[in-house]
Amino acid sequence: MIDWTTFPVRDGLTALALIVAGLSLYISWSTARQTRAEKSVNAWITLARLNTEWWIATLNVKNASPLGIQIEKLGVDPPDYRLAHLSEGNAEGTSLDLSIMVQGFALAFDLNVPPGETLERKFLLYQPAHSRRISTNVTVMYWTLEAKQRWVLLRVKVQTRSNL
Numbered sequence: 001m002i003d004w005t006t007f008p009v010r011d012g013l014t015a016l017a018l019i020v021a022g023l024s025l026y027i028s029w030s031t032a033r034q035t036r037a038e039k040s041v042n043a044w045i046t047l048a049r050l051n052t053e054w055w056i057a058t059l060n061v062k063n064a065s066p067l068g069i070q071i072e073k074l075g076v077d078p079p080d081y082r083l084a085h086l087s088e089g090n091a092e093g094t095s096l097d098l099s100i101m102v103q104g105f106a107l108a109f110d111l112n113v114p115p116g117e118t119l120e121r122k123f124l125l126y127q128p129a130h131s132r133r134i135s136t137n138v139t140v141m142y143w144t145l146e147a148k149q150r151w152v153l154l155r156v157k158v159q160t161r162s163n164l
Contacts, residue, residue: 040064041113043140045158047125055125055160056086061140063113068145069152071111074123075139082126083107083138112145127160135159 041063048056063069076083082103103126113119127133140154 041069041142041152041154043154043156045138045156047158047160050124052129053126055127056122057125057138057158058120058122059109059138059140059156060118060120061111061113062118063115065144066115068115069113069142070145071109071113071140071142072151073141074107074109075141076105076125077136078105080127080131080133081105081136084124084126086122086124125158125160132161134161 041061043059043061046058046060048058050056059074061069061071074083082105084103085107107123109121109123111119111121125138127136136158138156138158140156142152142154143149144152
């Protein structure tokens with residue numbers, strides 16, 4: 001039978017416990033740092049009415065994390081809402097031609113936001129005039145620019161109709 005209180009066994013177990021505690025502390029510190037970096041990215045959308053069905057939406061992204069981010073795309077809740085690039089409607093710099101717009105539930109949106117900066121980009125949001133939905137969720141999908149990149153989804157609620 002092993003005597004757990006003797007000199008070499010007791011010190012070996014103490015050393016093993018210290019190693020496990022140190023490893024646990026490192027893992028929790030690393031996880032907290034990643035979580036803090038993810039939660040310090042904030043996004044909001046402002047809307048300006050274009051006509052009865054189209055909105056000019058401005059996506060503002062504030063990156064307060066120590067890591068840069070790259071916004072890959074935007075998504076919107078189906079079935080009523082659609083997204084479109086603002087540049088498709090006025091390619092020649094003329095007035096906005098909404099008849100040629102390519103609409104979809106997702107929108108490629110290549111935007112790099114360095115750490116500590118706030119950037120904005122405009123896009124179009126479509127809601128049919130017959131739709132009775134008050135709001136939708138726009139999902140901002142981005143990569144964290146670190147050694148091991150991670151995919152993060154950030155939901156932004158947009159209200160297009162009044163509650164009255």
